[in-house]
Amino acid sequence: MAVISRGFIGRGGETDPDLPAGQYLTADFPVLSAGPTPHIDTADWQFSIRTDSDTLHTWNWDELHALSIEDIDTDIHCVTRWSKLGTSWRGVSLDTLFATVKTTDEYVMAHSYGGYTTNVPLADLLGGQAWIALEFDGNKLDPEHGGPARLLIPHLYFWKSAKWIHGLEMQSQDKPGFWEQNGYNMFGDPWLEQRYW
Amino acid sequence: MTGTNEARDGRIGNWKVGVVTSIRRESASGRSITIDVPGWGGNIAGQHTDVRLTAQNGYTAVRSYSVASAGVGDRIELAVDRLPSGEVSPYLVDTLREGDELELRGPLGGWFVWTPEQSESVQLIGGGSGIVPLMAMIRSHEASGSTTPFRLLYSVRTPLDAFFRAELESPTANLEVTWIFTRRAPSGCSRPAGRITAADLEAHGFPAALSPTVFVCGPTGFVETVATALVALGHEPNRVKTERFGGA
Numbered sequence: 001m002a003v004i005s006r007g008f009i010g011r012g013g014e015t016d017p018d019l020p021a022g023q024y025l026t027a028d029f030p031v032l033s034a035g036p037t038p039h040i041d042t043a044d045w046q047f048s049i050r051t052d053s054d055t056l057h058t059w060n061w062d063e064l065h066a067l068s069i070e071d072i073d074t075d076i077h078c079v080t081r082w083s084k085l086g087t088s089w090r091g092v093s094l095d096t097l098f099a100t101v102k103t104t105d106e107y108v109m110a111h112s113y114g115g116y117t118t119n120v121p122l123a124d125l126l127g128g129q130a131w132i133a134l135e136f137d138g139n140k141l142d143p144e145h146g147g148p149a150r151l152l153i154p155h156l157y158f159w160k161s162a163k164w165i166h167g168l169e170m171q172s173q174d175k176p177g178f179w180e181q182n183g184y185n186m187f188g189d190p191w192l193e194q195r196y197w
Numbered sequence: 198m199t200g201t202n203e204a205r206d207g208r209i210g211n212w213k214v215g216v217v218t219s220i221r222r223e224s225a226s227g228r229s230i231t232i233d234v235p236g237w238g239g240n241i242a243g244q245h246t247d248v249r250l251t252a253q254n255g256y257t258a259v260r261s262y263s264v265a266s267a268g269v270g271d272r273i274e275l276a277v278d279r280l281p282s283g284e285v286s287p288y289l290v291d292t293l294r295e296g297d298e299l300e301l302r303g304p305l306g307g308w309f310v311w312t313p314e315q316s317e318s319v320q321l322i323g324g325g326s327g328i329v330p331l332m333a334m335i336r337s338h339e340a341s342g343s344t345t346p347f348r349l350l351y352s353v354r355t356p357l358d359a360f361f362r363a364e365l366e367s368p369t370a371n372l373e374v375t376w377i378f379t380r381r382a383p384s385g386c387s388r389p390a391g392r393i394t395a396a397d398l399e400a401h402g403f404p405a406a407l408s409p410t411v412f413v414c415g416p417t418g419f420v421e422t423v424a425t426a427l428v429a430l431g432h433e434p435n436r437v438k439t440e441r442f443g444g445a
Contacts, residue, residue: 002249002251002255002257002300003214003251003298003299003300004251004252004253005250005251005252005288005297005298005299006292006294006297007288007292008250008251008252008258008288008292009252010250010252010256010257010258010284010285010288011258011284022257022259024258024284030417030441031417031421031441032441033439033441034308034309034438034439035424035434035435035437035438035439036424036425036427036428036434036437036439037421037424037425038434080261081259081260081261114434115434115435144417144421178308179308181307182306182307182308183305183306183307183308196305
């Protein structure tokens with residue numbers, strides 16, 4: 001039985017069905033990252049997928065832009081409890097990038113410029129669920145929001161949408177990434193409130 | 198996978214019911230709140246806790262707050278600044294009274310933390326209520342008898358906006374405190390009021406050559422400015438730990 005907080009009313013009102021439990025709506029776009037923001041020149045930028053056979057598939061900035069770029073309208077949910085509904089992004093689907101990749105591994109470690117990592121099952125990157133995002137709200141991505149390119153996996157808590165994405169490494173087992181070693185859940189489904197260990 | 202995760206959630210535990218034992222005014226908009234939380238079991242300096250409020254009609258709101266205290270035991274201190282458009286912080290600052298119950302879950306977080314076993318120099322840089330987790334580190338440093346050198350740069354609008362002012366105005370031997378006033382500096386202060394700059398970091402911070410661990414906490418703009426300047430001054434990015442207060 002919950003403790004009633006004497007005199008607390010809150011914003012109250014109807015619960016938005018698009019808002020997972022324990023989240024609140026924000027119109028801002030808060031920034032959360034564990035260290036300094038890396039500043040990456042797109043002339044030097046590279047994205048790669050490393051498979052179990054030690055094969056490296058790489059794309060530079062121009063090669064990525066030569067692929068089909070999709071419009072993505074989605075809600076995003078941060079484990080620190082803010083959610084933002086109806087956000088607009090543009091990016092390349094991971095389905096497009098994995099089209100030429102052969103792998104039997106079921107897990108992925110995402111690696112970012114600056115050293116950040118996060119783990120995701122491959123199944124959650126495919127089937128129109130994940131993108132390399134290049135634009136937010138009609139503008140190129142700010143460095144503090146993960147520019148020039150970030151992973152976008154909106155059906156998981158937003159720490160899985162690694163900023164400053166540099167590459168994906170296939171792995172046979174699910175290993176914890178950065179926040180997953182520092183107190184956060186291995187999977188991170190906002191609808192199941194999988195926040196912490 | 199869900200089953201495993203539910204089992205792991207048990208490590209943080211269920212919501213615990215705390216009782217507010219005292220509330221102290223830190224500034225016009227800031228309060229430190231001491232709470233007895235049976236079952237808390239202690240925390241590392243820099244960790245945070247979820248706080249849950251429940252209205253009569255069952256509506257709940259949860260936010261995370263840094264813990265200003267560290268160490269063993271079930272008594273913790275939070276320090277909260279009222280955000281004008283906030284939902285939980287105005288309640289904690291204006292409505293909460295001694296003797297009230299509060300639900301908490303934690304301690305949380307394993308990255309922005311300091312333990313007394315760490316022997317390298319530590320540079321703390323706080324903006325506004327970003328001082329809170331850094332205060333836990335200062336207290337843990339003092340309580341443990343650690344002789345590791347600590348330096349704090351604390352940026353506040355005016356002297357009246359400082360949290361933990363008395364404690365920070367008479368620091369211990371191994372702590373050096375530099376105040377940065379952004380709107381109004383007290384008379385006798387040689388530095389004119391203004392936002393923190395690379396020159397402040399260079400003049401008062403540990404040099405990069407010493408490889409200190411740096412903890413930066415505050416509003417997003419403050420943290421971005423400071424962290425970028427630190428990297429430009431030669432600090433290894435992976436030795437600069439940041440925590441940004443972005444939400445409402």
